[in-house]
Amino acid sequence: MSIEWITILLFGSMVLVMFMGLPVAFVGILFTAIFQGPSAVNIVPTRIFGLMTNYLLDAIPLFILMANILERSGIIEDIYMMVYHWLGWLKGGVATATVAACTMMAAMAGVVGATEVTMGLIALPQMLNRKYDKSIALGGILAGGTLGILIPPSVMLIVYGMVDNSSIGQLYAGAFLPGFLLAGLFMIYITIRCYINPALGPPVPKEERLDWAGLFRVALPIIPASILIFLVLGTIVMGIAAPTEAAGVGCLGAWIIAKIKGRMPWSDLVQAAENTIRATGMVMWTMFGANIFIALYIMVGGGEFVNSMLLGSGLGKWTILWIMMGILIFLGCFIDWVGIIMLTIPLFGPIIRQLGFDPIWFGVLFAVNLQMSFLTPPFGMSLFYLKSVAPPEVSTVDVWKSAFPFLGLQFVGLVLCMMFPEIILWAPKVLFRG
Amino acid sequence: MMAVEKTNIFVGKLMAYVSLVCVIVISFEVIMRYAFGMPTNWGHELMLSLFAMYYVMVVGVAHYWRAHVRVDVLYATRSPRTKAILDLITCGFFYCFVLVYIWTSWNFYWSSQMMSAGNTLFGMNLIGENSFTDWAPPLYPVKFLMPFGGVLLLLQGIVWTIRDAHMAFTGREFK
Numbered sequence: 288m289s290i291e292w293i294t295i296l297l298f299g300s301m302v303l304v305m306f307m308g309l310p311v312a313f314v315g316i317l318f319t320a321i322f323q324g325p326s327a328v329n330i331v332p333t334r335i336f337g338l339m340t341n342y343l344l345d346a347i348p349l350f351i352l353m354a355n356i357l358e359r360s361g362i363i364e365d366i367y368m369m370v371y372h373w374l375g376w377l378k379g380g381v382a383t384a385t386v387a388a389c390t391m392m393a394a395m396a397g398v399v400g401a402t403e404v405t406m407g408l409i410a411l412p413q414m415l416n417r418k419y420d421k422s423i424a425l426g427g428i429l430a431g432g433t434l435g436i437l438i439p440p441s442v443m444l445i446v447y448g449m450v451d452n453s454s455i456g457q458l459y460a461g462a463f464l465p466g467f468l469l470a471g472l473f474m475i476y477i478t479i480r481c482y483i484n485p486a487l488g489p490p491v492p493k494e495e496r497l498d499w500a501g502l503f504r505v506a507l508p509i510i511p512a513s514i515l516i517f518l519v520l521g522t523i524v525m526g527i528a529a530p531t532e533a534a535g536v537g538c539l540g541a542w543i544i545a546k547i548k549g550r551m552p553w554s555d556l557v558q559a560a561e562n563t564i565r566a567t568g569m570v571m572w573t574m575f576g577a578n579i580f581i582a583l584y585i586m587v588g589g590g591e592f593v594n595s596m597l598l599g600s601g602l603g604k605w606t607i608l609w610i611m612m613g614i615l616i617f618l619g620c621f622i623d624w625v626g627i628i629m630l631t632i633p634l635f636g637p638i639i640r641q642l643g644f645d646p647i648w649f650g651v652l653f654a655v656n657l658q659m660s661f662l663t664p665p666f667g668m669s670l671f672y673l674k675s676v677a678p679p680e681v682s683t684v685d686v687w688k689s690a691f692p693f694l695g696l697q698f699v700g701l702v703l704c705m706m707f708p709e710i711i712l713w714a715p716k717v718l719f720r721g
Numbered sequence: 722m723m724a725v726e727k728t729n730i731f732v733g734k735l736m737a738y739v740s741l742v743c744v745i746v747i748s749f750e751v752i753m754r755y756a757f758g759m760p761t762n763w764g765h766e767l768m769l770s771l772f773a774m775y776y777v778m779v780v781g782v783a784h785y786w787r788a789h790v791r792v793d794v795l796y797a798t799r800s801p802r803t804k805a806i807l808d809l810i811t812c813g814f815f816y817c818f819v820l821v822y823i824w825t826s827w828n829f830y831w832s833s834q835m836m837s838a839g840n841t842l843f844g845m846n847l848i849g850e851n852s853f854t855d856w857a858p859p860l861y862p863v864k865f866l867m868p869f870g871g872v873l874l875l876l877q878g879i880v881w882t883i884r885d886a887h888m889a890f891t892g893r894e895f896k
Contacts, residue, residue: 328825331822332828335777335826335867336829339772339776339777345743345768345772348740349744349747532750535748535751538744539748560741563740564733564740564783567775568780568782572783
């Protein structure tokens, strides 16, 4: 069978069974046996064993656990209270504060979920009470919460770095500015819209505002956690500690902070660890399944096929990059990010290097691009998280509609990062390349 | 069925504790290395093995929670009954995966177990593959857990198939 037919059959049947609701983790193996003969299934345990004893990947459960412990210590509420009082006086201030709080939380969490849910529970009712426009209130939480997977400690970039063999420290260093850029775009958008039409987002009334001492007091509870995060991320980005070590010690630090705040009985800690299992099991087994699938595809010659299709097409390198971005956006509508990394990066990585693009730049660009996948209906994780906790008067359609302006902003952010590579490459260059 | 689900929940709890132990191990190793300049030769590898165990063991409980990532285009918006029917149609793929996984990882484990690395215990010769490191712990226990976790997943999958079948035919939750 020719490689073209194998490609069509393989991906076609994969898409078909996945659409019917089969978890991505369980898709790969049958095709292995069909195309390579039964003996090829022996790659299954070796592949899985290679991944499960991978040192870098152990940072994933650790970062998730760290965020879960911090979350149980009430950090999200503390952060929200602080920025709420600091930014509430702006028109649209509560929504701006929500985005700012999400951004700060994103620097502590590696996945989307906890932030989204907690903000949906505390910030959303508040905004709806104050007669905020639904699309601004919902969109701010959606887009802000999604930053969790872009701004370090980002689980996505760990997986990316592992698959692409690129430095996680450099990827982390590169991801900060694009993350802040996106957050800035969201906040500017909200503010401009609310200054044009103040009815969309009234500011906090004067009598509820705090004086300077009050503003200082609400900032106190988050200081220990901020120091912890500076140390954890600092050591990684400066190249002092491996991500896994930093994450492990970060867990211990988070534990101690929560203990000091007196909010962490033993049962809560175990609960945090159990919630970690849920997220980790999902990420790891999707990786196992998709890894086997793509290993098979490369074994039958898929790598060279995609390579020759893109490189042999005679298109310019920017056109090829745009095609890749288009493919990623398209896949983002249907598959989760783990699957996308495992399926595309083994194919795209070598091409990017042949075209002469910076692999670190592409890695962060990839993460910025996948921000959109969380907001694109029908399969956008953030949409599900927010809908699951939103009050009943918020319909699914409300949530979907509110996502679109922010999707546009994310796209603008992506284009900016492509046109000005320095946004991504400045920090890695300063820190790693002298 | 209850026994299977209880077992998986118990394994989940156990693994939660394992991950906390990992935190302690890493922190200990890091403190010894950076603060005292005395790195251990076992901390790194102990953590690797513990996490390897963690990953393969949690798959059962993750399936109990149905936490595995699905493509929700057609799936999420359906009624429970339609979902159950779709699950019954695709469960063939699931069983293919699990059975192949159990079978191949059992072979993988067995070849590791049968290797002779010159281990001794109280003067007796033991068989089994060791890790190629200074500490050189045996590798086969972790490899054994691969098919073991697979069996947990398989049992949980059977439980879900029974539940799905009940839902598909009667439209009610199986109690």
